[in-house]
Amino acid sequence: MSEQVLAADGRPLKSSLNRALRRQKMRALMLIAPLLLFIMLTFVIPIGQMLFRSVENQIVGNTIPKTVAALAAWDADQNEAPDETVFQALFYDMFVAAEAKEHTKLGSRLNYEQAGISSLFRKSGRSLSDIGELYQDAFEDLNPAWGDGAFWFDLMNDNGGAIASGLMIQQRDRLKRLTSADISLDVDFALRGDIAQALPLTAQQYASWALYTANVDNDVIAEETPWEAVYAALADDLRDPEAGARLAAYDGPGADSLLAALAIVPDIAAPSYKDAFAEIDSGWLEPRVWQTIQTYSPPFTPGYFLNSIDLEQTPNGIEWRPENQQIYLTLFWRTLVMSLTITGSCILLGYPVAWMLANLPARTANLLMILVLLPFWTSLLVRTSAWKVLLQDQGVINSLLVWIGLVADDNRLSLINNATGTIIAMTHILLPFMILPLYSVLKTIPPSYLRAAKSLGATNWTAFWRVYFPQSIPGIGAGSILCFILSIGYYITPEIVGGTRGVFISNRIAYHISTSLNWGLAAALGAILLAAVLLLYWAYDRIVGIDNVKLGG
Amino acid sequence: MSTLPPYATTGQKIWHYSFRVIVGLVLFFLIAPIVTIIPLSFNAENFFTFTPKMLALDPEGYSLKHYRDFFSNPEWTRPLKNSLIIAPFATIISVSLGTLAAIGLSQSHVPFRRAIMAIMISPMIVPLIISATGMFFFYSQMGLWMEEYLGMSRSVTGYVKVILAHAALGIPFVIITVTATLVGFDESLTRAAANMGATPTVTFFRVQMPLILPGVISGGLFAFITSFDEVVVVLFVGAAAQKTLPWQMFTGLREQISPTILAVATVLVCVSILLLATVEMLRRRSERLRGMSPG
Structure with missing residues (x-):
């Protein structure tokens, strides 16, 4: 047996080495950690969060939770509007949402899936209080105390008995999800247990109103008259067949007024919720509207991704969108074709230059290199402005062509605000990205290979095509992937010189972010674009190695 | 390629x-596009x-009025000021964090080196939009x-947001240039320093830093130009108060194009x-220092 080798401190050499290695690793990671954390926080997480938006669809469940639950039982294939329970749920959901001004957001969200829903929601939000007012007037006619905030507060508020805290928490969570505001239970109100049992719906609506009033409006609950929805809920509770039995068991404050109210409820002339909604807008009776709501009620949806490839979700499964709304496949295709065209013209224009630079004496090559590097370093906006100025109808190029006589003055070439403009300007902008990597590869090919080929009898063309060109392919590959990656994600230049027919998918993403506000669709389009770029990036890493990216020659 | 052999045929001469x-x-x-805008920026009309008049080289055809507009019109001076506030701060963040990380990455035995590198380079690869x-x-x-928890005013948070975003975008450039400089770095120098009693901090500032400084500076210049030239992110992240020079140019190009833009462009070309010139000089100096090229 060989003796164990020891380090200077008496430990076995092996463990000592391991420890040193571990320490080195730790030190390296400590140096990297701050940046990694920074990039994660400022870059990776934001993008991840954006991608999440492409499938996230909680707005429907958050805004109209009861309706979503009631609608689960509805059979979309029956092709008729849902029954009264769903409309009743919609009334209460919409009432709170309209008070919080969130219903229009849901309207716009669903409008992306079916045109017209937005106005349906907007219109209904305004008219909902009319439905509740019928009941409010009836109760106030019976007993003016019903219009008094203090009376209601007395009826509902805790006076030392059991508290319905579960219902309060439930309403708090619902409001939190709806408004994304901080809703606190710490208000001057606690719902009594016995009233919550006697009037379940009313208690729910009152609690919701009380929390909203105290947290969002910052008003005193005891001094305010509740929402009309609370009166509607009271009427609904009293209409319940078991209302009599429940009220008989109730002996808290206001028991007499409730019994009196119970007596008049059958006489209140009010339409059903379904009729009321149909009155506001007959669109509510259309099954298609409800199909859309039902289809988009789950918290996650593939809908945005389907939309971004011109498909849509319907009750009958996935289908193509209407012909006149199909734009994205065309746009992806155009982005692809134009990026390939730009990459192709970069190869065509860049190869001779790179070859020349690689074969000239170093001094001359360095001088000419400045002509390549200067555009590379010049601000993108400067180059784009230059092309905007040069390509205009009254710009330098057209004027020059007219002056030479190639083009008639009244028939100037339209070089801008179309695909031509985008291709010219972007080829110019991306050309250095082709020349630089190509140059560094071509420089490594010994010129003696060409001479050897020629001395063996090859013609110039054969020598180039069979000997030189195959060795330059890695350079072409590196440059092409770089150009292609950069061009499919381009935004600024197409936006300025591309008009409507020369824009890329990026421009559409920007449009959805800042103009149409369809953020989910923007995120889905972005996710597809990102996936394409990452795939190419991976290929680039395999071919060139990301460590070998060189900047500025 | 450079010279034509005396026995070349006519066809070869033509091709050459x-x-x-x-x-x-x-x-x-x-x-040409870059050069053309320079004389155009002196247009009197x-x-x-x-x-x-310009073609006839008549002095009356030329004027500095667009430059005067650039340096006096608040529509341009404010964006210029914003750009000059945002870019340096973004550069400082990118350079300090980026240099440390590049040094860490260049050591041997870094776990997950490829994955970490990929994450750090990603801001350059992911499309700006x-x-x-x-x-x-x-x-x-x-x-x-x-605003809520740190008590910053709205305009301060506006700048902080844009600076952080630009710092993230500049980091890949710092990583790439500094890593490239570190490739030729002789590790025995730090060992020698440590051997003679220098602490790691002293070794870093007195031995390693002077040698990799050219890489750090050119990385910093890249980060600076990235921020100074960036428009897409600032358009989305910034508010009107943080309008930078490229943003103002972009708005000008999209809506109503004013000839002042050519004066701005000329200044930016300069x-x-x-x-x-600085980056090229630094690159050559660094190669010479490390004995990688004779010139």
Whole structure:
């Protein structure tokens, strides 16, 4: 047996080495950690969060939770509007949402899936209080105390008995999800247990109103008259067949007024919720509207991704969108074709230059290199402005062509605000990205290979095509992937010189972010674009190695 | 390629010269747009083409009025000021964090080296519009958070947001240039320093730093120009108060184009010539220091 080798401190050499290695690793990671954390926080997480938006669809469940639950039982294939329970749920959901001004957001969200829903929601939000007012007037006619905030507060508020805290928490969570505001239970109100049992719906609506009033409006609950929805809920509770039995068991404050109210409820002339909604807008009776709501009620949806490839979700499964709304496949295709065209013209224009630079004496090559590097370093906006100025109808190029006589003055070439403009300007902008990597590869090919080929009898063309060109392919590959990656994600230049027919998918993403506000669709389009770029990036890493990216020659 | 052998045939001669013409034309295509706007920026009229007076080299055809507008009109001076506030701060963050990380990455035995490198380079690879979209959502929440919990005013958070976003975009350039400088770095120098009793901090500042400084500075210049030239992210993350020079140019180009933009462009071309010269000088110096090239 060989003796164990020891380090200077008496430990076995092996463990000592391991420890040193571990320490080195730790030190390296400590140096990297701050940046990694920074990039994660400022870059990776934001993008991840954006991608999440492409499938996230909680707005429907958050805004109209009861309706979503009631609608689960509805059979979309029956092709008729849902029954009264769903409309009743919609009334209460919409009432709170309209008070919080969130219903229009849901309207716009669903409008992306079916045109017209937005106005349906907007219109209904305004008219909902009319439905509740019928009941409010009836109760106030019976007993003016019903219009008094203090009376209601007395009826509902805790006076030392059991508290319905579960219902309060439930309403708090619902409001939190709806408004994304901080809703606190710490208000001057606690719902009594016995009233919550006697009037379940009313208690729910009152609690919701009380929390909203105290947290969002910052008003005193005891001094305010509740929402009309609370009166509607009271009427609904009293209409319940078991209302009599429940009220008989109730002996808290206001028991007499409730019994009196119970007596008049059958006489209140009010339409059903379904009729009321149909009155506001007959669109509510259309099954298609409800199909859309039902289809988009789950918290996650593939809908945005389907939309971004011109498909849509319907009750009958996935289908193509209407012909006149199909734009994205065309746009992806155009982005692809134009990026390939730009990459192709970069190869065509860049190869001779790179070859020349690689074969000239170093001094001359360095001088000419400045002509390549200067555009590379010049601000993108400067180059784009230059092309905007040069390509205009009254710009330098057209004027020059007219002056030479190639083009008639009244028939100037339209070089801008179309695909031509985008291709010219972007080829110019991306050309250095082709020349630089190509140059560094071509420089490594010994010129003696060409001479050897020629001395063996090859013609110039054969020598180039069979000997030189195959060795330059890695350079072409590196440059092409770089150009292609950069061009499919381009935004600024197409936006300025591309008009409507020369824009890329990026421009559409920007449009959805800042103009149409369809953020989910923007995120889905972005996710597809990102996936394409990452795939190419991976290929680039395999071919060139990301460590070998060189900047500025 | 450089010289033509005396026995070349007529066809070879034609090809030789026509090839040079082709290359010349491509180089002309590269440089001409940038060069053309320089004389146009001295136009005395509000036109975007050469006036007859300019072509006749009449001094009356030229004027500095667009430059005066650039340096006096608040529509341009405010963005200039914003750009000059945002870019240096973003550069400082990118350079300090980036240099440390590049040194860490260049050591042997770094676990997950490839994955870490990929994450750090990603801001350069991910299309700007996607970065901008992601940042748009995240940074608006972050801004609200900073206003509420750190008590910053709205204009301060506006700048902080844009600076952080630009710092993230500049980091890949710092990593790449500094890593490239570190490739030729002789590790025995730090060992020698440690052997003679220098602490790691002293070794870093007195031995390693002077040697990698050219890489750090050119990385910093890249980070600076990235921020100074960036428009997509600032368009989404920034508010009107943070309008930068590229943003103002972009708005000008999209809506109503004013000839002042040519004066701005000319000034920026001069800035890039300056930066290019500095970076080239640094690159050569660094190669010479490390004995990688004779010149």
